[in-house]
Amino acid sequence: MLVTLKQIAEELGISITTVSKALKEYPDVSKKTRKLVRETASMLNYKPNSFAVNLRTKESKTIGLIIPEIVHHFFSSVIKGIISQAEKKGYLVITLQSNESYELEKKQIDLLLSKRVDGILISLANGTGDFKHITEVIEQETPIVMFDKIAKTVKCSKVIIDDRKAAYKATQHLINIGCKRIAHFRGPLLPQNSIDRFLGYKQALIDNNLSYDASLVYLLNDMSFEEGKFYANQLLKDHKDVDGIFINTDLVAIGAISEFNKKGIKVPEQINVIGFSNWFMASVISPSLTTVNQPGFQMGKKAFKILYKEIKDRKKRKNISYNEVILETDLIFRDSTNN
Amino acid sequence: MLVTLKQIAEELGISITTVSKALKEYPDVSKKTRKLVRETASMLNYKPNSFAVNLRTKESKTIGLIIPEIVHHFFSSVIKGIISQAEKKGYLVITLQSNESYELEKKQIDLLLSKRVDGILISLANGTGDFKHITEVIEQETPIVMFDKIAKTVKCSKVIIDDRKAAYKATQHLINIGCKRIAHFRGPLLPQNSIDRFLGYKQALIDNNLSYDASLVYLLNDMSFEEGKFYANQLLKDHKDVDGIFINTDLVAIGAISEFNKKGIKVPEQINVIGFSNWFMASVISPSLTTVNQPGFQMGKKAFKILYKEIKDRKKRKNISYNEVILETDLIFRDSTNN
Numbered sequence: 001m002l003v004t005l006k007q008i009a010e011e012l013g014i015s016i017t018t019v020s021k022a023l024k025e026y027p028d029v030s031k032k033t034r035k036l037v038r039e040t041a042s043m044l045n046y047k048p049n050s051f052a053v054n055l056r057t058k059e060s061k062t063i064g065l066i067i068p069e070i071v072h073h074f075f076s077s078v079i080k081g082i083i084s085q086a087e088k089k090g091y092l093v094i095t096l097q098s099n100e101s102y103e104l105e106k107k108q109i110d111l112l113l114s115k116r117v118d119g120i121l122i123s124l125a126n127g128t129g130d131f132k133h134i135t136e137v138i139e140q141e142t143p144i145v146m147f148d149k150i151a152k153t154v155k156c157s158k159v160i161i162d163d164r165k166a167a168y169k170a171t172q173h174l175i176n177i178g179c180k181r182i183a184h185f186r187g188p189l190l191p192q193n194s195i196d197r198f199l200g201y202k203q204a205l206i207d208n209n210l211s212y213d214a215s216l217v218y219l220l221n222d223m224s225f226e227e228g229k230f231y232a233n234q235l236l237k238d239h240k241d242v243d244g245i246f247i248n249t250d251l252v253a254i255g256a257i258s259e260f261n262k263k264g265i266k267v268p269e270q271i272n273v274i275g276f277s278n279w280f281m282a283s284v285i286s287p288s289l290t291t292v293n294q295p296g297f298q299m300g301k302k303a304f305k306i307l308y309k310e311i312k313d314r315k316k317r318k319n320i321s322y323n324e325v326i327l328e329t330d331l332i333f334r335d336s337t338n339n
Numbered sequence: 340m341l342v343t344l345k346q347i348a349e350e351l352g353i354s355i356t357t358v359s360k361a362l363k364e365y366p367d368v369s370k371k372t373r374k375l376v377r378e379t380a381s382m383l384n385y386k387p388n389s390f391a392v393n394l395r396t397k398e399s400k401t402i403g404l405i406i407p408e409i410v411h412h413f414f415s416s417v418i419k420g421i422i423s424q425a426e427k428k429g430y431l432v433i434t435l436q437s438n439e440s441y442e443l444e445k446k447q448i449d450l451l452l453s454k455r456v457d458g459i460l461i462s463l464a465n466g467t468g469d470f471k472h473i474t475e476v477i478e479q480e481t482p483i484v485m486f487d488k489i490a491k492t493v494k495c496s497k498v499i500i501d502d503r504k505a506a507y508k509a510t511q512h513l514i515n516i517g518c519k520r521i522a523h524f525r526g527p528l529l530p531q532n533s534i535d536r537f538l539g540y541k542q543a544l545i546d547n548n549l550s551y552d553a554s555l556v557y558l559l560n561d562m563s564f565e566e567g568k569f570y571a572n573q574l575l576k577d578h579k580d581v582d583g584i585f586i587n588t589d590l591v592a593i594g595a596i597s598e599f600n601k602k603g604i605k606v607p608e609q610i611n612v613i614g615f616s617n618w619f620m621a622s623v624i625s626p627s628l629t630t631v632n633q634p635g636f637q638m639g640k641k642a643f644k645i646l647y648k649e650i651k652d653r654k655k656r657k658n659i660s661y662n663e664v665i666l667e668t669d670l671i672f673r674d675s676t677n678n
Contacts (some may be wrong), residue, residue, distance in 0.1 A: 025381060038377060042364060062433070062454075070422065071415045080409045085434050092433045092454065094401070097422050115401075115431065225623065258623055281620055284564065284597055 005091045008040050024058070059315070062092045063307060064112035066122040068149065070165020073279045074296045075123070080149065082121060089117070089308055096319035102127040109133045119307045124151060128186045143310035143320070147303040149191045157310065157323040159303045163193045166292045166329040167200025170246050170274045172289075173331055175208045177338050179244030179272055183216040185231055185256070187223055187248045194248055197276065201246050216242065220252060228255020236263065243271060244337075250275040250282045250291055257285060257336060268338040278332055287335035295327050302327065347379050379555025398654070401431045402646060403451035405461040407439045407488065412618045413588075413635045414462070417486065419640020421460060430457070439627070441466040448472045458482035458646045463490060465527045482649035486642040488530045496530055496649065496662040498642045502532045505631045505668040509585050509613045512629075512670060514547045515678050518583030518611055522555040524570055526587045528563055533587060536615065540585050557580065559591060567594020575602065577653070582610060583676075589614040589621045589630055596624060596675060607677040617671055626674035634666050641666065 005023075009016045014033070021027045022037035029037075065082060067075050079095060086093050094117065098105040105125045110133075112120055120137060122144065131151045137144045138156055175181050184201045187194025187232040198217065205212050216239065218231045228251065235242060239290040253275030260267050267273055267287050275282060278293035306323050313320055333339050344362075348355045353372070361368045361376035368376075404421060404634065406414050407417055418434060425432050433456065437444040444464045449472075451459055459476060461483065470490045476483045477495055486498040513521050523540045526533025537556065544551050557570045567590065574581060586592040592614030598607050606612055606626050614621060617632035645662050672678050 034381075035378070040376070042373075071412065073410065076410045076415045079434070080436060083434065084411065088436070092435070092450070094431045095418070095434045096426070096431070097419060111431070188373045225619065242415065254623060261625070279566065281623075284593060284620075285623070286600070286625055 007044060008037060011040055011044065012036060012268050022323075038058070059114050060118050061090055061119050062094060062115075063304075063311075064108075064115070064117040064120045065093050065095045066098055066105060066108050066112075066120065067095065067111060068098050068125050070095070070097050073281075074148075074294060076278050077296030078123070078300035078303075081297040081302075082304045083300075083303040084197065085301045085308075089304075091304075091308070098125040100126040102129070106133045109137060113137065113142060117142070117249075118311045119145070121145050121147065121303050121307055123147050124149040124191065124192075126191050129190050141314065143307055143314055145303050145307045145310070147299055149193055152192055153253035155322060156307045157325075159299050159306065159325045159327065160193075161299075161327050161329045163196035163292060164200035164203070166276070166294075167197040167246065167333075168204045169200075169331055170276070170292055171201045171204035172208070173333075173337065173339075174244035174246060174272055174274060175204065175210065177244075177272060180210065181213075181239065181242045182210070182244040182246060183218065183235055183239065183242045185218045185220055185245060185247040185252055187220060189219070197246075197248055215239075220248065223249050223252055225251050225255035225258075228257075229259040230255075232256035232259035233263070236265065244273075245271060246274050246276075248276055248298055248325070250277045250279040250289060253289055253291070253336075254279075254281060254285050257287070261286075267336050273336040274331075275336075282332075283334065290334045290337040290339070293330050293332050295329070296310065299327055341474060347376060350379055350383065351375060352471050369528040393461050398650070399455050400429055401454075401456050402643075402650075403447075403454070403456040403459045403592055404432050404434045405437055405444060405447050405451075405459065406434065407437050407462060407464050409434070409436050412614050412620075413487075413633060416635030417462070417639035417642075420636040421639075422639075423636075424643040424647075425474065426638045428643075430643075439465040441468070447474045448476060449617070452476065452479065452481060456481070457650045458484070460484050460486065460642050460646055462486050463488040463530065465530050465533075468529050471487040475495070480653065482646055484642050484646045484649070484651055486638055491531055494661060496645045496664075498638050498645065498664045498666065499532075500633055500638075500666050500668045502535035503539035503542070505615070505621065505633075505670075506536040506585065507543045508539075508670055509615070509631055510540045510543035511547070512672075512676065512678075513583035513585060513611055513613060514543065514549065516583075516611060519549065520552075520581045521549070521583040521585060522557065522574055522576065522578065522581045524557045524559055524567070524584060524586040524591055526559060528558070536585075536587055554578070556579060559587065562588050562591055564590050564594035564597075567591035567596075568598040569594075571595035571598035572602070583612075584610060585613050585615075587615055589616045589618040589628060591626050592628055592630070592675075593618075593620060596626070596628065600625075611677055613670075614675075620671045621671075622673065629673045629676040630670050630671050632669050636666070638666055 005016050005019050009019045022034040083093050096108045131154045134154050150158045186198045215317045220227050273290045275291035278291045282289035282291045310320050344355050348358045361373040421433050435447045470493045472494050484496045489497045527536045531670050559566050614628045614630035617630045621628035621630045649659050
């Protein structure tokens with residue numbers, strides 16, 4: 001769009017700002033100039049991207065949300081939190097699903113910007129290792145808040161939990177109840193939260209003088225129920241001495257427990273299992289799952305609140321100060337660990 | 340908006356159509372007239388509602404989606420189906436959650452219309468018993484497609500499953516395997532799908548010469564896991580002779596099974612249980628749940644496809660013919676019934 005505004009400006013020998021103001025019918029541009037700009041714009045076939053731009057307020061009252069996967073209890077809780085808060089402030093939410101794909105995520109960022117959303121909320125795809133598309137949003141002064149799966153190196157507001165601390169506490173609990181050989185089913189390599197959960201697990205082992213054994217760490221890909229079953233089975237083959245597992249997410253943990261049940265491995269008598277997220281199904285399966293409570297709804301609400309403040313501050317031309325909010329997690333003790 | 344266009348037209352003594360065309364820079368209106376109209380519009384402080392209206396196409400390429408509850412496996416699958424299909428066609432989806440509230444749903448319809456979405460997809464709130472807000476959308480010629488929870492009396496396109504038939508088949512299966520006293524946990528009174536599932540259940544009893552006993556039908560409210568537990572417990576108190584239950588939705592059925600497990604009631608030996616939706620957890624719990632497979636993702640895709648066609652047809656000024664698509668369901672046999 002800037003290119004075309006620039007063309008009009010060059011055609012008329014006036015500044016881009018004046019062109020922009022004239023097109024928005026700002027009274028501080030003379031009627032004559034406004035008319036000239038309109039006519040030139042029309043002549044040059046200038047098409048303002050009017051979607052999502054309310055001429056009066058320059059706000060679209062719409063935000064974009066990019067989420068890796070909708071059919072996922074944690075993320076759908078986040079979406080619900082975002083939408084509930086947005087509704088209170090009169091904002092609409094355009095939801096896009098990146099399918100954990102970096103390419104798709106990039107396209108969706110461009111699409112949202114072209115639609116002139118007032119701000120963007122994003123949880124990064126597992127495939128995202130380059131953050132140029134995010135920094136571009138920031139450079140274009142569109143407020144953006146990352147949540148859950150974030151890029152530590154990008155300067156913007158973030159709402160996260162302390163994954164490393166939460167994982168440390170979970171692993172520490174396994175050690176406290178007597179586990180000596182603790183496996184970890186970790187998430188994919190890139191997302192910060194799976195790195196942090198892994199590091200928390202590792203640190204707890206080291207701090208307790210338990211040797212870290214890389215062969216006890218299983219790298220999962222799609223974090224599905226089926227993967228939980230598959231790696232539980234693999235673990236039984238590889239390591240007969242394992243007495244505890246800390247698993248990156250509840251769905252996988254539930255898959256693992258289901259496989260242990262099937263194979264006649266007693267949880268927690270033979271293997272203690274701790275999950276992550278506190279999906280409500282964690283309390284329902286048998287044995288019920290000890291897990292880290294990850295506050296999705298609250299995370300969604302908080303992310304919107306911060307974005308809203310940035311949108312308002314930007315409008316008032318205030319300086320934006322970035323917020324990094326770390327929500328509290330706690331360990332929920334249930335029957336999958338011998339507490 | 341028409342009022343203001345009319346004012347411009349009266350001011351200039353030209354037709355509203357010409358005014359409208361002029362404002363959209365249609366080349367079949369002379370440059371002079373276009374200029375005159377623009378200036379008059381500006382003088383009269385005419386504010387086009389530009390949000391969501393792309394000047395070139397008169398399309399916003401945005402649709403609205405109203406869904407009763409996001410954190411729900413079936414609905415999040417539908418959302419995913421809608422968004423995946425919308426993405427292919429270059430449409431964005433604004434998602435709103437009605438929280439099963441009629442009042443909120445009405446407001447959301449107004450909001451979406453005011454934002455000039457190209458079309459609306461809706462699954463009605465349980466609280467919705469009056470459909471004036473829906474017929475108004477149709478009268479305003481904004482395409483709308485209902486899915487899952489629909490209003491039978493409203494004339495528009497719909498994507499549903501045959502709830503009555505599916506419930507009939509589920510109940511018939513209970514009868515086939517020898518159940519004589521079959522209870523039903525039904526959904527709230529208003530939504531068509533809970534009415535239809537109840538009617539299918541009742542018809543199957545009658546067709547098999549089993550007497551219909553109203554006291555065996557439990558009216559649920561929020562359809563939660565907790566309600567499943569509560570009514571399972573209630574059923575055990577009220578009717579010691581029940582040997583089968585057909586339950587409106589899997590989450591409730593899983594709650595009921597969990598309560599039976601807790602109380603030492605053997606499923607399926609003492610009570611056969613059939614759910615509805617085929618939530619993936621249905622295959623995970625113990626015993627795994629026999630259930631009706633409800634194709635959420637497919638329903639979302641189909642609903643968008645129909646809406647898309649209506650949007651295109653409307654644009655070409657073609658007559659819209661309403662579609663009622665009934666997706667196939669099937670009964671998935673698992674361990675909660677003595678098949």
